[in-house]
Amino acid sequence: MLNIDNISFAYPGGNPILKEINLTLVKGENTALVGPNGSGKTTLFLLCCGILKEQAGKIEVDGKFIQHKKFNSKISYLFQSPDDQLFSSTIFDDVAFGPLNMGVEKKDIHGIVREALKRVNSEKLSDKSSFHLSGGEKRIAAIASLLSMNPEVLLFDEPTANLDSRNKRKVIELIQCMDETLFISSHDLEFLLETCGRVIVIDEGRIVADGPIREIMSDEELMKRHGLEKPHSLIPHQERHHY
Ligand SMILES: Nc1ncnc2c1ncn2[C@@H]1O[C@H](COP(=O)(O)OP(=O)(O)O)[C@@H](O)[C@H]1O
Numbered sequence: 001m002l003n004i005d006n007i008s009f010a011y012p013g014g015n016p017i018l019k020e021i022n023l024t025l026v027k028g029e030n031t032a033l034v035g036p037n038g039s040g041k042t043t044l045f046l047l048c049c050g051i052l053k054e055q056a057g058k059i060e061v062d063g064k065f066i067q068h069k070k071f072n073s074k075i076s077y078l079f080q081s082p083d084d085q086l087f088s089s090t091i092f093d094d095v096a097f098g099p100l101n102m103g104v105e106k107k108d109i110h111g112i113v114r115e116a117l118k119r120v121n122s123e124k125l126s127d128k129s130s131f132h133l134s135g136g137e138k139r140i141a142a143i144a145s146l147l148s149m150n151p152e153v154l155l156f157d158e159p160t161a162n163l164d165s166r167n168k169r170k171v172i173e174l175i176q177c178m179d180e181t182l183f184i185s186s187h188d189l190e191f192l193l194e195t196c197g198r199v200i201v202i203d204e205g206r207i208v209a210d211g212p213i214r215e216i217m218s219d220e221e222l223m224k225r226h227g228l229e230k231p232h233s234l235i236p237h238q239e240r241h242h243y
């Protein structure tokens with residue numbers, strides 16, 4: 001579905017951020033992307049959707065190469081901050097923005113927007129301005145603004161950042177119902193355990209582990225080596241620390 005073939009990248013004048021990254025996402029599967037701060041997770045997502053241009057390698061989505069600054073409706077990026085995604089005067093307009101840009105006819109827009117908001121259980125947000133939404137509502141509305149474009153691959157960059165547990169639960173339930181291919185970066189490993197079957201660990205620009213999420217996250221040594229902690233829920237009860 002998404003094929004990243006030997007991608008290398010450095011910001012202008014900077015050190016290499018990503019070095020020869022190779023990975024393929026399987027259609028319909030959710031894959032987690034973890035790594036310490038600054039390990040290049042956001043950079044990889046920005047390359048995947050064509051916002052940044054790779055210095056070497058190729059990225060392919062559903063058989064088509066990603067081209068720099070060329071919009072590809074098959075892949076959508078959920079920004080780390082919903083404020084970067086929502087910029088219209090109403091949520092309706094935000095959710096309509098993608099399909100209108102794709103050339104969908106005006107008469108079909110209402111139905112598409114309603115459908116996208118319905119998928120995230122938020123039809124009531126349609127006429128509101130993002131300025132008046134809570135952090136959780138913004139996050140959900142931003143997801144609707146991707147779904148309206150009907151993408152096959154969704155890149156979620158820290159989707160639970162700044163959410164309280166009730167809103168986090170909403171995002172988890174939403175992801176569990178989605179049949180698109182998801183690539184999700186997060187520091188919230190418990191959240192990833194609930195939503196992803198596979199994890200990719202990156203550190204210093206390279207993939208250092210790729211496989212079943214429970215197996216990899218249970219490997220305390222590996223996790224520690226890359227600045228991560230084994231999730232609490234994977235530690236057998238009797239071994240947990242008591243305070
Ligand atoms: N626009 C930019 N210009 C120069 N360096 C950047 C830019 N954006 C990010 N970086 C650097 O690239 C590295 C990777 O950043 P990023 O992809 O945001 O990592 P992560 O999402 O894993 O925290 C960091 O060292 C960061 O400082």
Ligand SMILES: [Mg+2]
Binds near residue numbers: 041042043080
């Ligand atoms: Mg990031």
